[in-house]
Amino acid sequence: MLSARSLFQEIVDNDDSFQLFCSIAAGGETQGGWENARIAALVPDSMRHLAPKITRHGADEDKHGRIFHALLRKRGLSAVAVPPETDYTMLLERRGIGLAHARLRAEERLTEDDIVVYLAHSRVTEQRAADQMDMLVRHFGDHPLVGKAIRVISHDEDGHLAYCHEELLRLAREGRGRTIQRVLRESALAEIAVYRDVSLAVMAHMGRLLHWPAPKSAAIAAGIRGTYAYERFAGWHRMISLSPPERRNALGGAPTPVPEFA
Template sequence: MLSARSLFQEIHDDDDAFRLFCSIAAKGEDQGGWENGRISALVADQVLAPKVARHGADEDKHGRIFKALLHKRGLAPVDVPDDTDYTMRLERQGIGLAHSRLRRDEPLSEEDVIVYLAHSRVTEQRASEQMRLLTKVFGGHPDIGRAVRMISNDEDNHLAFCHEELLRLAAAGHGRTILRHLQETARAEIRTYRDVSLAVMAHMGVVLDWPRAKSAALAAGVRSVYAWECAAGWHRMTSLTMPERLNALGGPVPQETFA
């Protein structure tokens, strides 16, 4: 029987599949770290800037964690196939702040900040859900349990940060702009998540030598999730609720390490 638990366990137990999975994850985190680092340097709001920097530092930490998991098994990262690059596929659709914009030393406008926060609110929803799933599967695992719990907690903090900051901007009169960017981003994200998921499953199928019927069943599952998200599921990415974790990225950076 196919399940998330059995699928992730199969990937974990095979060195080549685990190496590909962690390499894809590490590259996405590294990109997120760079983006947030640049945004923090370009944000004029001196209250917001350190929170964005903290977001970027967390993403950098996550990249190091995935690389450390590989190192523990004596594995090296591999090149990430272009079709599995979630971050760059979103950018090519004009979602979020383009890397070309972030490389310019020009302060971000208020709408740029809204674009950043809307993009983060949607993508962090996905990250939070994915890490909660991994925590259910591997939270008690002796080798990777602590890593997935740590990353999951950080992703929940990032999501709380986005909700709180967008609600603050909505109260300042930017509600319509925020909603427009959230809806545009959510619709693009669910398409991108479908395409990247199909690509990852295809690559895993080759690595793990899945029979055609298994690959077809997994692809059908990805498409059924997409159909649900098109019909109704995308709304969970565009709603805004004051989080229980207020000022989630404020205060001192926790001195957590993972080795």
């Protein structure tokens, strides 16, 4: 019987598939670290109070990238090139979601609207990350190889999501509610399509590495498309709601060091 647990177990147990999984994850996290660092450097003067939290967000993402590289080293593996069709961040940018990398590479200050776009885009993508890590913690939180890493990352992702809720609610109270809802909706609808495409691409690569029979690959692809159909019909709404988080000021302190992974 196919399940998220059985599929991930297969991926973890095989060196080639585990190598690709960690390489994709590390690449995305490292990219997120760079993006947040650039946003923190370019945040407008009127929002400089957010710079330490954005910096903390980026430091967490960098830490996650190091964790995935450390997991590879523990298996005697090195990172491999990430196939372009599995690059979640790049594909989102191509759809015009979030802040363009060309803008972040420049030295011009961002605008307040840019920060609203950044936070709304992050609220959507951090929801995805938090949900994925929550699922992995449920199934693999006690795994001897990846359990501790998954728990650390999951805790951080929950904090990132809480931070996005808190800051967007504050901006909504300042009169930016309509803009926030528009950007959230655009981001969510684009994200669920990109997530479908990336999931299909990743599972196709895994299928080749693990020699899955055609019926198994077809069933997995059908499940991914079914999830997208549900999200496109109704599920995306939960990605744009805003509510006061239980964890307040989640990114208000220094990053939690994990030297055993670094």
